Amino acid sequence: EVQLLESGGGLVQPGGSLRLSCVASGFTFMNYAMGWVRQAPGKGLEWVSVISGPGGSTNDADFAKGRFTISRDNIKDILYLEMNNLRAEDTAVYYCAKDHTNSWYYIAFDMWGHGTMVTVSS
Amino acid sequence: DIQMTQSPSILSASVGDRVTITCRASQSISTWLAWYQQKPGKAPKFLIHKASSLESGVPSRFSGSGSGTEFTLTISSLQSDDFATYYCQQYDRYPLTFGGGTKVEI
Numbered sequence: 354e355v356q357l358l359e360s361g362g363g364l365v366q367p368g369g370s371l372r373l374s375c376v377a378s379g380f381t382f383m384n385y386a387m388g389w390v391r392q393a394p395g396k397g398l399e400w401v402s403v404i405s406g407p408g409g410s411t412n413d414a415d416f417a418k419g420r421f422t423i424s425r426d427n428i429k430d431i432l433y434l435e436m437n438n439l440r441a442e443d444t445a446v447y448y449c450a451k452d453h454t455n456s457w458y459y460i461a462f463d464m465w466g467h468g469t470m471v472t473v474s475s
Numbered sequence: 476d477i478q479m480t481q482s483p484s485i486l487s488a489s490v491g492d493r494v495t496i497t498c499r500a501s502q503s504i505s506t507w508l509a510w511y512q513q514k515p516g517k518a519p520k521f522l523i524h525k526a527s528s529l530e531s532g533v534p535s536r537f538s539g540s541g542s543g544t545e546f547t548l549t550i551s552s553l554q555s556d557d558f559a560t561y562y563c564q565q566y567d568r569y570p571l572t573f574g575g576g577t578k579v580e581i
Contacts, residue, residue: 388571390519398511398519398562400571412569453509453524461509461566463530465518 355379355464357449362469369439369473375432375449375466383407383427386452386460389434391445392468401447402434405457439473446470477501477565481574488579494550496577498563503543507567510539510548513576514559522561523548553579 361373373389388403402413402423411423422435432449447469450462478501488494498508506526511519521530523539526546536551550557558581563574 397576398513398564398573400564400573403571414570448518453521453530459507459566460571461521461524461564462511462519463521463524465520467518 355451357451357464357466359447359449359466359469362447362471364472364474365439366475367440367473370435370437371439371471373434373436373447373449373469373471377430377432377449377451380451382425382430384455386457387425387432388450388452388460388462389423389432390448390450390462390465391443391471392448393442393445396445399445403452403460404432406455410457436471439471441473444471444473476570477504477568477572479563479565479572479574481561481563481577483577484575485578485580487581488553489581490553490555492553494553494557494579496548496561496579498541498546498548498574500544500546500565504565504567506542507565508539508541508546509564509566510537511562511564512557512559513562519562550579 356378358376389401404411404423408425424433449466451464452460453463480499508526510523513519527539560576560578
């Protein structure tokens with residue numbers, strides 16, 4: 354059974370940093386692109402970042418560029434999101450998600466974690 | 476960026492109704508469109524990819540159609556478990572973008 358388990362969320366002050374983790378199991382992690390999608394309270398889904406299976410390619414939403422860094426450890430089967438210079442508008446549930454095919458192109462997400470809440474507030 | 480516009484934003488329906496949700500892309504995305512279902516407090520669930528390909532395990536009352544800029548998600552006979560919010564997502568190009576969601580309620 355595919356499982357994605359996020360952790361690392363919490364309350365952080367504006368300008369602060371957090372690192373989210375997502376432990377994957379039940380599939381060959383290195384074969385699949387992975388991504389992060391967030392959802393602000395009461396709002397819709399917003400794509401954050403994706404990384405290719407081997408980890409050599411990434412793509413970020415404009416708001417994430419220069420502040421967020423996606424990475425992965427294909428030995429430990431863990432996906433990360435390093436978030437710096439956090440703002441109030443980054444407050445959201447952050448979901449880890451798996452691409453539906455073992456290709457870097459045309460990414461949609463067939464499995465999602467339960468999410469981890471990030472609150473940016475003073 | 477490709478804008479995804481869903482309509483309606485809220486849909487009131489009853490069990491047994493045929494329900495159609497529309498998703499429009501601001502430019503052609505061929506058939507690179509996915510649909511998700513989300514219930515309150517839960518992660519999204521993958522329903523359909525490539526505009527019309529039903530994900531394994533998804534009930535056959537769900538169907539998708541369309542290409543280019545106009546897409547629809549149809550539930551042929553609404554069940555109580557289907558009351559949720561539905562999102563479309565284009566994956567033709569970056570940035571990946573989602574529609575604003577359609578809440579299906581009683």
